[in-house]
Amino acid sequence: MTVEELAAEAERYLAAHYPKAAGDERSKRFVWGEGDDEVRVFQEPDPETEADAMPAIRAWRRGLWEAGLGWITGPPEYGGRGLSGAHQWAFERVVRRYQVPGDSSLTISLGMIAPTILRHGSEEQKRHYLPKLYSGELISCQLFSEPGAGSDLASLSTRAVRGEDGDWRVSGQKVWTSGAHLSDIGEIICRTADGPRHRNLTAFLVDMRAPGVTVRPLRQMTGGAAFNEVFLDDVVVPDSARLGAEGEGWPVALTTLSNERNAMGHSSFGGAGILSTERLAELVRHTPGAAEDPVVRRAFGELQVQLRVARYAQQVAGARARAGDSPGPEAALHKIALSDNIARLGRFVAEVLGPKAAADTGEWGTYAWTSVILGAPGYRLGGGTDEVLKNVIAQRVLGLPRPN
Template sequence: MTDLTLDEFKAEATAFLDANASPKPEATAFEWGQGSDDVALFEEITPEEEARQLAAAKAWLGTKATADLHWIAGPTELGGRGLPRAYDQAYRSLETRYDVPAQGFFGIGFGMVAPTMLEHGQPEVHAYLPRMYRGELVGCQLFSEPAAGSDLAGLTTKAERDGDEWVISGQKVWTSGAHYSDIGEIICRTDPDLPKHQGLTGFVVDMHAPGVEVRPLRQMTGGSAFNEVFFDEVRVPDTHRLGDVNKGWTVALTTLMNERASIGGGGGGGGLGLASATRLIQMMRHFDVADDPVLRDELARLYTGFQVAKYTNQRAAEKLKATGVPGPELSLGKLMLTDNLTATAEFVARVLGPRLLADSGEWGTYAWSTFVCGTPGMRIAGGSDETLRNIIGERVLGLPKEPGIDSKSPFKDIFKG
């Protein structure tokens, strides 16, 4: 228990923010044709601008660290504040009112990798955590492979033991932020004689180590927010192992549950965000389709879908607050997010028609193409829709497992490809 009340903490946090950041100007009502019409799901910026933003984000985390506001719910023995999660949530809410550097660079590290390192890491791994939360290190997640995306247990990147080290070789794909990350959480095959969900082990790997090669992947939107990463006999000390040898599936589940909590429970999961109801209504009025009964009904369904997602996520957040452990029901939040984004893309395409396909320079038209092209990626990121439906069916609704999954034969004997 803490002697610091939540109100006292909020006063402390507000004083810090007042001293180190400027309050955001009061939001003005949205007007069609005013300001930027950028609605891209995946930000696409130049390498130079990305480097500038990353440096600013690191500096801001360093500033928060001087006031002990960088790892509010973290354990005190590792440099955290040791306060309840409610205090961390309160600070985040306060910070949204101020103009501070964007911290999306740390989203995967803080939301997925760091919690796994804390739960399953050895002292040498725990030593990374204070540096991560001070903004000195960026973390990434190295799970998916070309032949093992949704079927994560089918991965083939191998780690072979060599004394007190492991030698890693293989390929990972769709790794967000790998090109600016310092460490990565990786799951490898360590015993092919065991069934596919066994024989896996997790590690923390130095992304700057010899043998690590990061290559950007070009998206159909034109950007490259994701990467493929190659490992050529990369050496990792056993002290950087996560959990027990051949128990990496448990480690992976910890990360995946936190990932779905982070993606599905965020602002995108419950609110319309860039695709606000106001923006869509004004779009319909601008193009003189506001009285179209089919489009009006579709917009109402779209708005309802986002509201249902918001309230469902709130219920899941209350459970998470009580247990501190993300559960399988959070897969529902991520699934609703992709359903709602897909419905938004379809609605916008129907309203804009050919204006979506050609860059005529007209405000609020072709800009939506980046949103529409980015939506399919969200159906894969953080677990494909099909995988999430299986999780909800099996672990939430108690339905029988998907037939045809071989969880008993040695992995080396299972057909691949």
């Protein structure tokens, strides 16, 4: 099938099920006062609101799957179409012309967990989980960080003990788990032996609805609660849910983290469009005097250059992915670029808006930016802290020696 044929197929499906987006795509731009539904530029998701939206998102994915558009690049033996990355890009270009629920709530499922299962899962796990993840039947989260093991993931303390029946019992606490309140399954890394380090960990796929699993939202200073703490109290996990060999959880974790950094580094991470230069240009035009201010104009130009450099790097990574390469340690560069650019964006917006970014005057497109400004520091932690990732780049990309 040619790229053009796939695009035409996608066009027919979307036209039959979803309305066209506005011709000028103003819903994706920074606009003011065009209806009651356009109240905030950004809104930190509320757990209840997200839960209410999930049926539409699941229906969106189920429809794509049934139409053969749910996993365009996936292996046919697991329900994919076996087509190229160019076909996927063509599909995404068509999707932008329609008002669809989108996949922003499925970034972890589709961008991190599913690729890990494809690489490390057993044949049975691949046939069971992959179609359900890509069709939206299952949603997954990543159970890695702990109160005492964030950047140093290998020091985690959540334990899995194997019983005489062959099943495992998992006990411990995970924290900063994005989307746990929405998830059906979670990829968890547990300590299954006392040593040696990095060889005493095992990965599992745990049922997030199983007895002994407790999910509690963590309220952020942005006002949202996208993260959670998860408690596991003697949770039974069958050995068939083990992902990879016993004691080989560290390579599984590295695969997931590489996929996470690659997904986070993408300019459209989370589906928010917050790095849109068009949106920022509209902000400058709307703010009195900003467009004529040479300091603002220079700052906008510098920010735009940084964003474009990051996008070009992503295009290189995309070309490698289409050639069949898995994300490597260089994916850390994309994630660091994202956190740097989010911080630059926050500073730029704060300078342009001034007091309007800190006090809710009711004016469209002002105070709503606070969720971005307040949330910017968190990007330096997600997917591995920037400091840890700089060490990864130094040692695994540049070949520099480890510090003594």
